[in-house]
Amino acid sequence: MLDEMSRPLIRGRPEGGASRRLEASMSDPGTPLVGILGTGDFSRSLARRLVASGYQVVVGSRTPKRSVALFPEEAEVTSQMEAASQADLVFVAVFPEHHSTLVELKPALAGKTLVDVSNGLRINLDGPSNAERLADLFPESFVVKGFNTISAWSLQMGPRDGSRQIYLCSDSSKAKSSVMQLCRRLGFIPVDMGLLSSSLDLENLPLYLFPSWRLPILCTLCLFIFFYLYNFLRDVLQPFVTTGKSAFYKMPIETVNVTLPSVALVMISLVYLPGLCAAFLQLRWGTKYNRFPNWLGPVAQQEEAVWAVQLPVCGSTRHLQSVPSHEEVCPLQTAQHGF
Numbered sequence: 001m002l003d004e005m006s007r008p009l010i011r012g013r014p015e016g017g018a019s020r021r022l023e024a025s026m027s028d029p030g031t032p033l034v035g036i037l038g039t040g041d042f043s044r045s046l047a048r049r050l051v052a053s054g055y056q057v058v059v060g061s062r063t064p065k066r067s068v069a070l071f072p073e074e075a076e077v078t079s080q081m082e083a084a085s086q087a088d089l090v091f092v093a094v095f096p097e098h099h100s101t102l103v104e105l106k107p108a109l110a111g112k113t114l115v116d117v118s119n120g121l122r123i124n125l126d127g128p129s130n131a132e133r134l135a136d137l138f139p140e141s142f143v144v145k146g147f148n149t150i151s152a153w154s155l156q157m158g159p160r161d162g163s164r165q166i167y168l169c170s171d172s173s174k175a176k177s178s179v180m181q182l183c184r185r186l187g188f189i190p191v192d193m194g195l196l197s198s199s200l201d202l203e204n205l206p207l208y209l210f211p212s213w214r215l216p217i218l219c220t221l222c223l224f225i226f227f228y229l230y231n232f233l234r235d236v237l238q239p240f241v242t243t244g245k246s247a248f249y250k251m252p253i254e255t256v257n258v259t260l261p262s263v264a265l266v267m268i269s270l271v272y273l274p275g276l277c278a279a280f281l282q283l284r285w286g287t288k289y290n291r292f293p294n295w296l297g298p299v300a301q302q303e304e305a306v307w308a309v310q311l312p313v314c315g316s317t318r319h320l321q322s323v324p325s326h327e328e329v330c331p332l333q334t335a336q337h338g339f
């Protein structure tokens with residue numbers, strides 16, 4: 001305690017006038033210093049979030065003098081070398097094309113955790129991933145892939161609804177768990193995706209536009225055609241054939257208008273149907289203690305995602321897949337939940 005009191009509130013500037021550090025006096029002394037290389041959009045948002053969560057932040061820039069104004073007061077903006085040597089956990093918020101310009105930091109980064117947040121510009125199926133290339137560049141550091149599926153915007157605004165999960169992977173479980181802990185402290189839900197070889201998938205993830213939307217779109221299209229034909233036969237063709245009345249003017253607007261709500265209704269009931277089937281199976285077969293059949297697997301996973309949102313306190317995303325009891329999966333004591 002005395003130690004804490006005797007520490008100066010503002011530490012001296014290391015070199016030049018550009019760097020400033022306001023000792024994060026509110027943060028507990030065990031809080032690690034987090035480094036960020038790069039001063040772009042991602043770096044700025046991350047720095048804000050880290051500072052808001054009580055971390056000490058040191059940012060490494062090629063031009064610290066110019067970048068210092070972009071960061072919150074509490075963050076120190078300094079040279080890349082200085083930042084790399086101070087922090088044990090360093091985010092590489094630099095485009096992958098420029099990773100190689102960081103090699104001179106190799107000795108300073110040895111034995112430390114490097115978080116690669118980069119994304120590719122196009123889908124890369126053959127590898128190696130940016131993270132694997134970074135790991136090759138820095139063989140003595142522990143590379144963790146993650147945060148690439150989170151936009152700078154949602155980092156800055158704080159985790160909300162859909163964008164709470166942060167996918168992470170690494171070959172070092174120690175480095176990975178330290179980044180997971182950081183995620184939790186920032187209010188996100190870390191999702192362990194395994195070894196660094198999964199990084200290719202993680203980097204491709206943001207590049208897929210509406211993944212798994214093909215089937216729903218196809219369903220919608222088929223339903224539209226079906227209902228349109230039905231309405232056409234009923235309201236246009238049938239009156240024409242039986243009474244000779246021409247109602248073809250209805251085709252572009254009226255028939256379409258009658259068709260669309262039918263399609264929407266059927267689509268929304270299709271969305272809920274698998275959940276109902278799952279509930280029925282659960283009642284009938286007691287799937288609380290059995291796995292869902294494979295064809296219902298994706299549904300169970302969707303439900304799982306819903307649960308992760310509903311139970312943000314414990315951060316557990318494994319509530320429904322094999323349906324163990326809450327106590328079995330949850331790392332928290334029941335009293336910590338507040339429900």
Ligand SMILES: NC(=O)C1=CN([C@@H]2O[C@H](COP(=O)(O)OP(=O)(O)OC[C@H]3O[C@@H](n4cnc5c(N)ncnc54)[C@H](OP(=O)(O)O)[C@@H]3O)[C@@H](O)[C@H]2O)C=CC1
Binds near residue numbers: 037042062
């Ligand atoms: N923006 C976003 O929403 C997201 C970004 N990402 C990833 O984060 C990384 C950074 O993105 P973002 O912050 O948007 O990019 P920016 O272009 O805004 O920033 C990149 C930063 O890299 C630094 N840098 C270091 N070396 C070089 C170099 N040789 N040439 C150019 N710049 C260099 C620069 O900082 P300085 O000049 O101070 O050295 C620059 O500010 C990327 O890999 C991106 O894929 C991931 C998820 C979301």
Ligand SMILES: [Cu+2]
Binds near residue numbers: 330332337
């Ligand atoms: Cu729980």
